[in-house]
Amino acid sequence: MTDTPTRLRLPSLDRVRRLPAWSALVAGTLLGGLSGGAYGLLTPAEYTATSYVVAVPTDQTGPESARGFAQAYGRVATQLAVLGDAQVWAGVPVRTLRDSVRTATSPDAPMVSVTAVSERPGTAVDMANAVARALTRHAEDTKDSTQVRLVQFSRAVKPSAPASASPAVTALVGASAGGLLGGLALLARPRRGGREPAPSASVPGPASAADVPR
Secondary structure, X not given: OOOOOOOOOOOOHHHHHOOOOOHHHHHHHHHHHHHHHHHHHHOOOOEEEEEEEEXXXXXXXXXXXXXXXXXXXXXXXXXXXXXXXXXXXXXXXXXXXXXXXEEEEOOOOOEEEEXXXXXXXXXXXXXXXXXXXXXXXXXXXXXXHHOEEEEEEEOOOOOOOOOOOOHHHHHHHHHHHHHHHHHHHHHHOOOOOOOOOOOOOOOOOOOOHHHOOO
């Protein structure tokens, strides 16, 4: 006696069509939430630390000159000349500093912010402070020609929480995106019970010779 292998039957297209209309919305929300939560769990957390330096004019210059040089120092802070000195204090390669450190300036204040991002909070602090220190030293070497100095305004402190989104937030974002896609699929779904086509009017055929009265 031989056993007949049982074949797995996939749901037919008719069964899929008979599903409730809101099933696409629920499925999209669940899949989006699971995908977002998995992304938040698998992606390493990132920490951000920021250090600030301020441009101070000498007796021979004014605030406008200080703001102008602050903009210039903000642009050169991530150049090789500055990062080459900063890598010694940060303990990371220049490439890591170039990829992880960003600077920002303000048109209203002669201040430069140096922000570093890392998976380790201590490394982020070391990189931000190292670049700020190297930048102030380069400004000190050229103060006789620029008549502007850079002074440490605020050192970076160790962050207490990661700057990246938590798994709960990514799951919520994923569920929202999945629900939106499910809603769009629900709108694009063909409606049931559409109007039936109207019957075409019957046209009488030509009368035969036998039917014509004499």
